[in-house]
Amino acid sequence: MSNQPGSSTAAEPDQPEAAPVEVPDQAEAVPAGAAERPAYAPGALVLALVAAGWLAAMLWSTRAAITSAAAGVTAISLSAYALPGVITAALVAGAAVALATTNRIGRATLRFLAAVGTGLLVGLAAAVAINLTYADNATTNTIAGTTAAAAIIGGAMAGARNARVVGALATATLAAQVFVVLFSRARDPLSDLFGAGDTQQSMLDAAKWVSRTESLLAGLVAGLVAFGYLAWARRRAARRDGVAPDGSGSEPELSQLRWPAYLVAGAGAGLLLLLTEVIIRVGGHGLLDLAAALSEADQVAQTALGTSRIDNAIWLLFVGALTALIAFGRTLGPRPTVDEDEDEPAED
Template identity: 70%
Template sequence: MTKQSGRVPAAESDEPAVDAASPSSRPLPAPGASVLALLALGWLAAMLWSTREAITSAAAGVTAISLSAFALPGVISAALVAGAAVALAGGNLLARRYGDRATLRFAGAIGGGMLVGLATALAINLTYFDTSATNVIAGTAAAAAIIGGAVAGARTAPAVGAVVSAALGTFLFVVAFSRARDPLFDLFGAGDSQQSLIDAAKWVSRTESLIAGLLAGLLAFGYLTWARRRVVRRHPEAPALRWPAYLLAGAGPGLLLLLAEVIIRIGGRSLLDLASALSEADAVAQTSLGTSRVDNGIWVLFVGALAALIAFGRTLGPAHTDDDEPADGPDTVADRVDQEDDKPGSARAFDADPAETFDADPAKADPAR
């Protein structure tokens, strides 16, 4: 007799071996990451240029500090998104050349964010006035870009790409919405009194946040749907995107806005304090703007997540029910069990009365005969 090995051959094993390089076992890439990186860098450059123009056109001293504090949120949010977009494009490039490795992907994402942060800090220091406010903007923007790169190192690259695309669309909408603020103020009853102006400003801000959240959710859903179809064309066995990916993508722009606010309040605290110390009106304005940014981020987060989930739910087919069974098949689970038990050799057949089972031949009922 030949001695058999205790190992089970691969062809005879119950569970098929999973190929680590197969599309079903590796994370999906983020299509269009290079285009998103170019758009995000262009938006960051536009924010840096507009901030520089605002600061240099103002009178030196008090007004420059105030305008720097007002422009800080736009620069930080743009640097955060640009760092994520460039890191995402770099991660796709590394995955194509060296395969998908978690450590390599995260290191490349951090490196991409650092490159964006370094370039942003150099651009600010070389083109802005050399003041304490300029140094705060440069350092905080560099930190935001690195944090954005770290966010892009996550395994769910399509969701990160959807967040970046939705955030860029939201930024563009905010700029376009600024032209509709004055008509909306009149629509919401802004008058000569201070209270009417405050109430109108509150409703204008809520309207902007609501529309921005809807736009963010729809853009995130559209990007994920397009990314899924593009990947499936090349890899039919690629895993499907579940509802958590759409939930994360829809809520992503709001999360980025809240993360940018945290970075502003930590890294830009000294600049905000300088602006608030200028006058009582500046202190009230800085407090009001900070509260408004937090409220806007929360609205965009929840409305965007809800919009993305609703859009994803409308793509799902009807659930399978018992009415889909064939007409000649068993109607219930109990009927299927009864049919199986009535087959020869089943447990019910052996438990039956021998007289009923072998009544056709009495000799078979008594083995002694």
């Protein structure tokens, strides 16, 4: 083409070719090997030891209660009363021990199978210990069977994709159960505070308020512990994946946790209590029926205890979930704002 004056190309200067813009590969933002590493739960070994010790303590206290000389014919009632605590402890122990065993396994199928197998071993060990140390009767067989089933179910939970959520759930449930045991010393003073008197109605009303107070405080404990565990796990994962302490650098997806993780972890203690109730109604209904058949008072007591356990689980679920979400929300910073000057095109 001609560049002479008057031609159409004379007014158009030669435009240099734009250099191609290199788009960084998103995979390069993740450190080498981070994609292959499973999002493991920190402190799983310590959690497994504490959970196993808690299960052993619950089994020992139950045995001491039902074999004491003062128990007599009330051993069935005491067994039915202690069964929920044993099952919850077995759920947590199965999940915690399986989590410690499968913490470094990356393949989902292998991880799930190993978790179920570990839960089975924990359940068999607990059942054998119960049969060897408890009296040989139908009540003992019921406790052993439901404990083994709970440990297997807990082990299966540890095979979930996000191990950190399972670790937070187990830690929060264990903390809530320990709090409930410690809170038992304050029940009598609180009953007097809530107006428990000589009448049966006043005692029932006071017991209801004491139970709600216990569930509310246990939910707060579970939610805060779940949030604290997930926040600690997130910091550990961020340091392992190469994020600077000042927050600079891109945080890989493995170390990120969204709000549903905190919701499930906070509600986990209540969910496990509801799962405990399902296991009791399915595997331990024979023991509950025996306890309710002792007398009319025992029947009323078993019905009231079942209703109270469900109410406490629901309170614990919602309070724990709400507490964890609020704590997580307070860690979120403001959304980045774009200056208006940057949006306006530059004037010639």
